Amino acid sequence: MELKTKERQAEKEIVVTRLRWMRRLISLCLLGVSAMPLTAQRRGAVEEPGQFKVIQVREPDGQILTYSDLSKPTEVSLGGTSLAREAHIKLRIQSASGSSSLFFIRKRRPGFLEIDINRGNIAGLKPAQQFGKDFLTYVLWAVSGDGKASNLGEISAAGQKPININARTPYQAFWLMVTAEPDFAVVDPSPEVVLYSIDEEARKEETEKKVPHKKANLSFSTHYSDYDSAPIAVEAAPSELLQARKAVELASRSGILGLERSSGAPEVEEEKHTRETLTRAKGFLVQAESAYKKHPKNNNVVQPARTAAQIAENARALALGVVGGNLIRQLEDELARVRAELEETRTELSKANAKPSGDANTDPNTSSTQAPGPQAEKGSFAQLSPAARLARIVSRPSVWFGLIGWGLAVLLLLRRQST
Structure with a gap:
């Protein structure tokens, strides 16, 4: 016992x-x-x-556009970030009456944007491969006030033909940016922001008056933030x-x-x-x-x-x-x-x-000395x-x-x- x-x-x-x-x-x-x-x-x-991440664009003089801005001709510039300071794109935003500008957006009806780009207004944009093996092109985005980005179309760094983009955005207030991407069809932007919409008048005024630039409160959210930046031929x-x-x-x-x-x-x-x-x-x-x-x-x-x-x-x-x-x-x-x-x-x-144990009353002299069979193994x-x-x-x-x-x-x- x-x-x-x-x-x-x-x-x-x-x-x-x-x-x-x-x-x-x-x-x-x-x-x-x-x-x-x-x-x-x-x-x-x-x-x-x-993989949800909020990216802050910590650059000066960011500009947020509204549909009220599009009711009359308005010039907008996309300036280069620290990744591409020499890059620059000039835009002219206006109503549906038309324009002869090189790069303009016409407001056809609420939510719809027509973008025409001539190569002459794209300057300093180098091939996207400079940012790593996963980057092959550039994409233009409209970003809402709460950081949701909408793919407006591809902007390639090479070629001579104009780029025509017909896009739709539900945002009443938004800002524009260009990011390096692996392909034209991505649904979320990468963190590699090379251009963003800037207020050139405010920048010029601040430069002339020699006052500090105002940092833009621009941000966007993305699920695609993990890309390979290793160089490749x-x-x-x-x-x-x-x-x-x-x-x-x-x-x-x-x-x-x-x-x-x-x-x-x-x-x-x-x-x-x-x-x-x-x-x-x-x-x-x-x-x-x-x-x-x-x-x-x-x-x-x-x-x-x-x-x-x-x-x-x-x-x-x-x-x-x-x-x-x-x-x-x-x-x-x-x-x-x-x-x-x-x-x-x-x-x-x-x-x-629930079963009564009989181990205590078992006579050791009468116990079997044979090896346990399959049934004994199952009950072990x-x-x-x-x-x-x-x-x-x-x-x-x-x-x-x-x-x-x-x-x-x-x-x-x-x-x-x-x-």
Whole structure:
């Protein structure tokens, strides 16, 4: 009797020790995840949701436009930031009556802007590749007062033809900026702001009177803030094809698109649609590559390449939007499986405790000396003491992963609600 008491005491100590180590491991995992910045990701790693960042444009004399400004001819300038001080674009904003200016915006009807750009009014804008391997072009944005940016169109640094942009913006008050981007179809701007709308009259007055420039209170929000700024040699290929390649590359490592599916894991509808979207983008990229290989100097590459970039950016946005939900659902499924396993074990414990123990009345001389058969192996778990059974449950990896997964799921839910 005393020996059994000591054995049970030893089993309890083992259980307590393992539970302590489990708590420590879970605490360390949650601490490590919570310490990771929402917007900081290693280059080449899978991009995850929550990469929401507010970018401050700390430059002088920023100008915010309103539709009342567009009721009469108004000149607006885009001045270079610290990334491109020599860059400059001149705009003339006016009503629908028309103008002969080189760069003007005509207000056709509320919410609609027509932008015509001549190359003569774009100065000092160098190729976007100077900012790193992920940057291939420039995009013009209209930014609302609360920081939401709307893609108005691409502004390429090369070429001689005018740029015609027909865009729509719902903002009643906004400011303009130009950023370096991987392709023309991005849905959120990068932090690489090279031009922003400035008040030239105020700047001239401040310069003449030698008073300090007023810092612009301009900011915008974005989910796309992690790009590779490492330099790279420019490839000898059409810009449209390079942009399509980059768009597919970025989408392929974003969210669920950068994760390998488990063989037995169910595929939810959002994930299936996202993967199919990327597959379509890759198909158009194959067409573009084939067209370029057959006729390198032909323009047949432009249409499939731009289509590939557009669809790839859609897939990228979908992936970064649905990965959190998919991951939480997977963790919830794992937790449900662990709960079912624990419930089954609890039922077995209850049945075992309800049966009278015959160990004390068993004659050791009449006990069988034969090796336990398969049936004995199946019942071995039920013959253990409650403490030993709990120790065996705690030692199962599925329990550890389930508890850790539940903690991560709760953390992801809290972060998703906060953003």
